Amino acid sequence: MNKIFLIIQREFLNRVQKKSFLIATILLPLIFPAIIAIMVYVAKEQEKSARMEVIHFVDESGLFNPDEVKRYELKRFDGTIEDAKIAFSNSDDFGLLHIPKITLSNPSGITLYTKINPSPSDINDLESKLALQIKEAKMIKFNIDQKILDSLKTNVSIRSISLSESGQEKSSDTKVLFAIGMIGGILIYIFIFVYGAQIMQGVIEEKTSKVVEVIVSSVRPFQLMLGKILGLASVGLLQFLIWIVLITSVSSLVLGYLGFDMPQQEMVDQMAVANEVPQNSDFMEMMQTVNEIPVFYIVSSFLFYFLGGYLLYGALFAAVGSAVDSPAEAQQFIFPITIPMLVSYFALFTFILDNPHGTISIWLSIIPFTSPIAMMGRIGFGVPPIQLAASMICLIGGFIFTTWVAARIYRIGILMHGSKVSYKVLVKWFMMKG
Numbered sequence: 001m002n003k004i005f006l007i008i009q010r011e012f013l014n015r016v017q018k019k020s021f022l023i024a025t026i027l028l029p030l031i032f033p034a035i036i037a038i039m040v041y042v043a044k045e046q047e048k049s050a051r052m053e054v055i056h057f058v059d060e061s062g063l064f065n066p067d068e069v070k071r072y073e074l075k076r077f078d079g080t081i082e083d084a085k086i087a088f089s090n091s092d093d094f095g096l097l098h099i100p101k102i103t104l105s106n107p108s109g110i111t112l113y114t115k116i117n118p119s120p121s122d123i124n125d126l127e128s129k130l131a132l133q134i135k136e137a138k139m140i141k142f143n144i145d146q147k148i149l150d151s152l153k154t155n156v157s158i159r160s161i162s163l164s165e166s167g168q169e170k171s172s173d174t175k176v177l178f179a180i181g182m183i184g185g186i187l188i189y190i191f192i193f194v195y196g197a198q199i200m201q202g203v204i205e206e207k208t209s210k211v212v213e214v215i216v217s218s219v220r221p222f223q224l225m226l227g228k229i230l231g232l233a234s235v236g237l238l239q240f241l242i243w244i245v246l247i248t249s250v251s252s253l254v255l256g257y258l259g260f261d262m263p264q265q266e267m268v269d270q271m272a273v274a275n276e277v278p279q280n281s282d283f284m285e286m287m288q289t290v291n292e293i294p295v296f297y298i299v300s301s302f303l304f305y306f307l308g309g310y311l312l313y314g315a316l317f318a319a320v321g322s323a324v325d326s327p328a329e330a331q332q333f334i335f336p337i338t339i340p341m342l343v344s345y346f347a348l349f350t351f352i353l354d355n356p357h358g359t360i361s362i363w364l365s366i367i368p369f370t371s372p373i374a375m376m377g378r379i380g381f382g383v384p385p386i387q388l389a390a391s392m393i394c395l396i397g398g399f400i401f402t403t404w405v406a407a408r409i410y411r412i413g414i415l416m417h418g419s420k421v422s423y424k425v426l427v428k429w430f431m432m433k434g
Helices: 002-016 019-049 081-089 120-141 146-152 174-208 211-215 221-257 263-276 281-291 295-323 327-352 359-366 371-379 385-413 423-431
Strands: 053-059 072-076 095-099 111-114 160-163 169-172
Touching: 002 221, 019 221, 053 081, 072 120, 081 095, 174 211, 174 221, 174 295, 174 327, 174 371, 221 295, 221 385, 295 327, 295 371, 295 385, 295 423, 327 359, 327 371, 359 371, 359 385, 371 385, 385 423
Parallel strands: 053 072, 053 095
Antiparallel strands: 095 111, 160 169
């Protein structure tokens, strides 16, 4: 056990003391706020310097009187469409809109002529403006008052309450739970891929540099593999915690500098407003929902499935790294390993977040190769304790199983050099005794 701890310490210090670790840990969290700051700044400057583009329109129906659509100014052209096309060709205007004689029930044939292809948002803005004009024309035709239409509109808001078997009520917000599941699943997917690849790369580097031959003379290959996996896991946790702190603090400072309220300040302001206006029930319901989110339960579950999934797949990545001499040779073995991860990732958006309590979602969250991502998609919606316990037990068992399989391959492959490796060879190494 002491030898494993020494290997863990060696791997941890070896990674943490590298300049690449410091650069990735410190600079990467700064990249995202910097990108946000640049995009917001450019958008503001573009909005300041933007000028209204002109779109002339020929209205043969006599129904429309549009003035402007966001960044476009609509001007009526008095003349035929052919004359308008000639004038448009010799101008710097953005477009020419032709509205033929149409019926209100079937307004077809409206055409926009442009010199460059318009964006979908440009078309949608014009369509919305024209649809509003047609609606007003219909209201005039049928003598319908707008106030009557407005009075018919009714907003319905369903409040979601989770009722436990003991009768305890808790507020919940499906959108918040959806976001928690999506973000948690995506983070685990990314981290397993990134740190699993680091394990494989580290094993290949030690194997090709012959360093491993010196190490295995004093420790068993299994101890070396387990120490390397756990050492990199500790590096990943440290890096993740630093990223969370830096991204949160720097993003708040950047948003505050650009004139946006920091999330904390915005919450304080809203609480002050709520205290002044007690009847603000929507805000009080939102605050109640936020307060009742089981943060510790979700964070602890994330750490468990992050570590469990990383250890499970890390052992397989280590086995692949021990069997090959270069990352290029490892590609044929990596794809089968990542298939369960890809299945759970796509299922996260296809099945799990849409129906977290469905049969497929339940089984994907229990099977150890898919549970790290699948369970994070379900965890916010409330998972029965028996399913959560079964999932955790299976994940621990899956890690033990993959570690045992990987160790049998690792003990032979780590000392092999220059041999052509195939699945048949891996099976042979696995079956060898000793």
